[in-house]
Amino acid sequence: MKNTAPFCSLVCLVAAPLWAGAQNLDAVVNGEISGLVDTYKGIHEHPELSHHEEHTAALLAGELRKSGFTVIERVGKYPDGTQAYGIVAVMQNGPGPKLLIRADMDALPIVEETGVAYASRVKAKNAAGQEVGVMHACGHDVHVTTMIGTARALAATKGKWHGTAMLIGQPSEETIDGAKALLADHLYDRFGTPDIAIALHDTNTRAAGTVSITSGPALTSSTSIDVTLRGIGGHGAQPQLAKDPIVMAGEFIVQLQTVVSRQENPRDPAIVTIGDIHGGTKRNIIPNEVKMELTARAYSDEARRIIVEGIRRTAQGVALSAGVPEDLAPIVTVLDAESTPVMYNDPALTARVRAALVKALGAQNVIDEEAGTASEDFGILGLEGRKIPTVMFGLGAMDPAKFAAARAAGKLLPGPHNSRFEPLPEPTLRTGVKAMSSVAIALLQK
Ligand SMILES: [Zn+2]
Numbered sequence: 001m002k003n004t005a006p007f008c009s010l011v012c013l014v015a016a017p018l019w020a021g022a023q024n025l026d027a028v029v030n031g032e033i034s035g036l037v038d039t040y041k042g043i044h045e046h047p048e049l050s051h052h053e054e055h056t057a058a059l060l061a062g063e064l065r066k067s068g069f070t071v072i073e074r075v076g077k078y079p080d081g082t083q084a085y086g087i088v089a090v091m092q093n094g095p096g097p098k099l100l101i102r103a104d105m106d107a108l109p110i111v112e113e114t115g116v117a118y119a120s121r122v123k124a125k126n127a128a129g130q131e132v133g134v135m136h137a138c139g140h141d142v143h144v145t146t147m148i149g150t151a152r153a154l155a156a157t158k159g160k161w162h163g164t165a166m167l168i169g170q171p172s173e174e175t176i177d178g179a180k181a182l183l184a185d186h187l188y189d190r191f192g193t194p195d196i197a198i199a200l201h202d203t204n205t206r207a208a209g210t211v212s213i214t215s216g217p218a219l220t221s222s223t224s225i226d227v228t229l230r231g232i233g234g235h236g237a238q239p240q241l242a243k244d245p246i247v248m249a250g251e252f253i254v255q256l257q258t259v260v261s262r263q264e265n266p267r268d269p270a271i272v273t274i275g276d277i278h279g280g281t282k283r284n285i286i287p288n289e290v291k292m293e294l295t296a297r298a299y300s301d302e303a304r305r306i307i308v309e310g311i312r313r314t315a316q317g318v319a320l321s322a323g324v325p326e327d328l329a330p331i332v333t334v335l336d337a338e339s340t341p342v343m344y345n346d347p348a349l350t351a352r353v354r355a356a357l358v359k360a361l362g363a364q365n366v367i368d369e370e371a372g373t374a375s376e377d378f379g380i381l382g383l384e385g386r387k388i389p390t391v392m393f394g395l396g397a398m399d400p401a402k403f404a405a406a407r408a409a410g411k412l413l414p415g416p417h418n419s420r421f422e423p424l425p426e427p428t429l430r431t432g433v434k435a436m437s438s439v440a441i442a443l444l445q446k
């Protein structure tokens with residue numbers, strides 16, 4: 001994907017470091033905020049799809065380098081051998097813990113409809129070769145800009161922390177193969193294994209100026225599953241000679257609802273969604289097969305296991321009752337490459353992060369949040385068995401006045417993955433930089 005405007009024009013807008021030598025976080029943030037807002041608007045206007053974060057990564061790498069970090073670019077390897085646009089930026093500041101901070105960089109195939117002056121008009125080809133609009137509809141531009149601000153804050157407050165800050169610009173979160181690509185490229189062998197890992201995600205469920213945090217399971221695992229129900233095609237007028245996979249699909253969809261409602265523990269919730277179904281070519285032809293794409297979400301490995309086995313069993317049962325021969329049994333494929341584990345916020349680390357947030361922002365601005373049902377690949381950086389404690393906290397991104405008005409009407413403003421998702425730049429970035437820097441300083445102690 002090509003960008004029409006060079007990113008260097010944005011880099012040039014960054015203000016001179018007014019805070020040079022400052023050790024006070026508020027002074028650093030005050031000195032940086034207007035430049036960061038300009039940087040954010042530039043990134044927002046030039047979004048790049050997953051696997052194509054070339055200019056965003058280059059901008060982030062350049063900014064982190066200017067802050068004194070040692071930066072390595074093009075980190076990450078996809079299963080097809082392609083090199084990713086991940087970046088790793090390291091600043092060593094004496095003995096102490098090694099802290100990983102992650103910001104994801106990719107945008108979504110959505111035509112922006114916010115109407116803001118800095119709205120994206122970018123078009124690009126998706127993986128299927130179709131032209132799509134591109135928008136930072138998940139606010140990863142907020143994450144990248146917050147990381148730039150955090151890097152400057154850490155560089156300016158080196159007297160307040162000890163250890164190693166390892167900043168990761170992660171590609172391809174939306175396609176959930178970015179964190180895996182970093183590990184496949186030996187991230188920790190090359191740059192050392194962190195002791196702890198943190199990240200933030202902006203949200204429409206909270207107003208700008210606030211942050212939110214959940215202890216324990218915070219976001220569900222997401223498992224992608226393909227189901228193909230195979231039958232025997234034939235003339236629509238002679239169903240007795242066929243095995244109709246469309247009827248089987250109907251039964252499968254209805255029966256599947258009982259996996260969650262009757263086989264799964266109601267105290268350990270799960271979700272199954274069939275988002276895509278294809279079968280048939282013409283009204284009077286019984287097709288040979290119906291293909292479905294499913295996602296299953298769960299907070300525990302046990303719920304995930306029950307759901308996946310339930311999907312498999314339901315498909316087999318439906319085929320059996322339709323009299324489908326064994327050699328045409330349903331094909332149920334779990335796509336590991338498109339699946340993510342639970343986003344688990346380590347309770348002990350969550351308590352430390354929460355305390356740092358309260359100290360920085362005030363207790364009234366730190367909200368204890370219920371677990372959400374979206375998914376994230378950040379947890380993958382915590383490794384199998386949750387070897388590295390991880391925490392992701394929420395960053396309120398909505399205009400406080402609009403947020404309050406919507407809330408009074410019992411509504412929420414448009415959120416991530418919506419063409420009208422509109423973070424309010426100034427207070428969101430100010431809070432993001434202050435929150436992430438304060439947490440980093442609190443965790444980077446001997
Ligand atoms: Zn997203």
Ligand SMILES: [Zn+2]
Pocket residue numbers: 138139140173201416
């Ligand atoms: Zn996101």
